[in-house]
Amino acid sequence: MAIRLKPRSALQRSGWVPIPSNRSILVSVADRPALATIEPLLTALRRERISVLFIPGNPQVKQELITRFGDAAVIDAPWNNRVSSVIFLLMSRARLLIGAGRIDALPKRLVREAYLMGIGVAFIAGDRSDADAPDTTRLTAVDMWLAQSAEVEKALQARGVAPDRIVLAPMGDPASLDLQSATMQRLNFLLARRPPARNPLQALVAGWLDKPAGRHLLKLRTERIETLDELSATLKHPHAILCLGNGPSSEDPALAQQSHDCLFRVNHRWLKRGLYADPQVVFTGQKRTLFTLRSRPIFAFQTRRAEALLVTHQIFNPLCRHMRFVTLERLQILGQLDWDGVRPTNGATMLAVAVALQPKRLVISGIDLFEDPAGAYPGDTQTPNDYVVVHERTSELDFILDTLERFEGELVILSKPLAEKWASRSSDGRKSRQSPE
Numbered sequence: 374m375a376i377r378l379k380p381r382s383a384l385q386r387s388g389w390v391p392i393p394s395n396r397s398i399l400v401s402v403a404d405r406p407a408l409a410t411i412e413p414l415l416t417a418l419r420r421e422r423i424s425v426l427f428i429p430g431n432p433q434v435k436q437e438l439i440t441r442f443g444d445a446a447v448i449d450a451p452w453n454n455r456v457s458s459v460i461f462l463l464m465s466r467a468r469l470l471i472g473a474g475r476i477d478a479l480p481k482r483l484v485r486e487a488y489l490m491g492i493g494v495a496f497i498a499g500d501r502s503d504a505d506a507p508d509t510t511r512l513t514a515v516d517m518w519l520a521q522s523a524e525v526e527k528a529l530q531a532r533g534v535a536p537d538r539i540v541l542a543p544m545g546d547p548a549s550l551d552l553q554s555a556t557m558q559r560l561n562f563l564l565a566r567r568p569p570a571r572n573p574l575q576a577l578v579a580g581w582l583d584k585p586a587g588r589h590l591l592k593l594r595t596e597r598i599e600t601l602d603e604l605s606a607t608l609k610h611p612h613a614i615l616c617l618g619n620g621p622s623s624e625d626p627a628l629a630q631q632s633h634d635c636l637f638r639v640n641h642r643w644l645k646r647g648l649y650a651d652p653q654v655v656f657t658g659q660k661r662t663l664f665t666l667r668s669r670p671i672f673a674f675q676t677r678r679a680e681a682l683l684v685t686h687q688i689f690n691p692l693c694r695h696m697r698f699v700t701l702e703r704l705q706i707l708g709q710l711d712w713d714g715v716r717p718t719n720g721a722t723m724l725a726v727a728v729a730l731q732p733k734r735l736v737i738s739g740i741d742l743f744e745d746p747a748g749a750y751p752g753d754t755q756t757p758n759d760y761v762v763v764h765e766r767t768s769e770l771d772f773i774l775d776t777l778e779r780f781e782g783e784l785v786i787l788s789k790p791l792a793e794k795w796a797s798r799s800s801d802g803r804k805s806r807q808s809p810e
Contacts, residue, residue, distance in 0.1 A: 388460025393424035403430035403474025453480035488514035493563025579681040611635035623739025664692040738787035
């Protein structure tokens with residue numbers, strides 16, 4: 374008997390799911406008992422600027438999830454092949470995949486491709502049968518096992534799962550689901566991190582980039598700026614750098630009065646607005662930025678891990694032009710950051726590079742710390758006015774203020790929230806170097 378699929382279902386099984394407005398956490402729910410298991414976890418997972426999308430294991434669970442969370446929050450798992458799985462993960466903007474119930478309820482290829490793409494994979498193991506995975510592919514691709522009992526923990530260790538990949542976190546215990554608990558800290562870790570290159574092609578490109586012969590081979594498509602001195606020379610030793618974030622003050626009319634000979638920007642959101650749209654350096658971790666910008670700036674990536682991902686994408690994407698880039702982790706100017714945990718935004722690291730270049734004058738705007746009453750971005754009243762989950766307000770502010778402490782030239786801050794916090798620190802026993810606006 375032939376299986377008939379609704380057009381929408383067939384499209385989603387091919388990977389073409391609706392694109393969410395934010396990065397997403399995918400939660401696979403194999404059956405109704407699994408839904409009850411993850412019930413306490415759902416409240417902790419739901420937060421600003423992150424979407425939670427559910428993958429049901431059967432029609433009954435699907436209907437229950439739709440009734441509770443709405444039709445848009447429930448998507449069908451892709452076919453068990455590489456193409457559908459990759460499209461599915463890209464379209465859903467997945468940052469974390471959590472499975473509950475039978476691990477084989479998720480397509481084997483989906484779990485594998487999530488692992489290769491550097492998407493964190495967590496699985497809630499409710500009983501010993503969950504540790505008896507039908508194949509090693511799913512077993513080894515799981516970054517973190519949430520064991521529901523000591524018995525399950527022992528069974529996973531017997532299967533060869535490393536102890537540091539197992540967290541004993543019974544979902545029936547509300548205390549274990551506090552945002553400060555080990556469980557949520559580990560889930561946040563999976564959301565924030567950028568693992569070493571798992572994809573064989575990314576690993577190959579990363580290896581080429583670490584060898585002179587490999588960099589020479591890649592020169593037709595991409596060139597890496599190796600040192601801070603080389604970056605300064607490429608920028609013609611700028612005397613006045615304008616650093617523009619994406620906050621509302623990035624379009625402050627007062628910017629017209631601020632002279633500069635070098636412009637730094639973040640990502641590409643500003644492009645459609647048409648203001649200050651010809652930067653010399655763009656700080657990004659987004660693939661889309663690489664082929665959206667046609668002005669050929671220098672791209673700045675935070676880490677070697679991001680470098681492997683983005684350079685591989687750029688080399689093999691025909692929409693991307695020849696690219697020059699710099700990797701900030703290689704410049705050793707960002708201090709001892711925990712790149713696997715909460716990390717600074719691209720805007721914050723943009724300031725660190727500007728300060729390291731030692732211009733005579735530094736102008737900052739658009740770094741509004743998501744505190745401007747006008748909203749997160751110019752002309753945007755829909756995006757929540759808050760940091761995404763991989764960034765944390767207190768550590769972000771500390772990083773920025775510590776960075777500005779090292780600057781010895783003339784400092785102009787047009788971002789009111791940042792200017793107020795800098796003035797507060799400066800008045801706390803430190804001399805302010807900020808010029809009047």
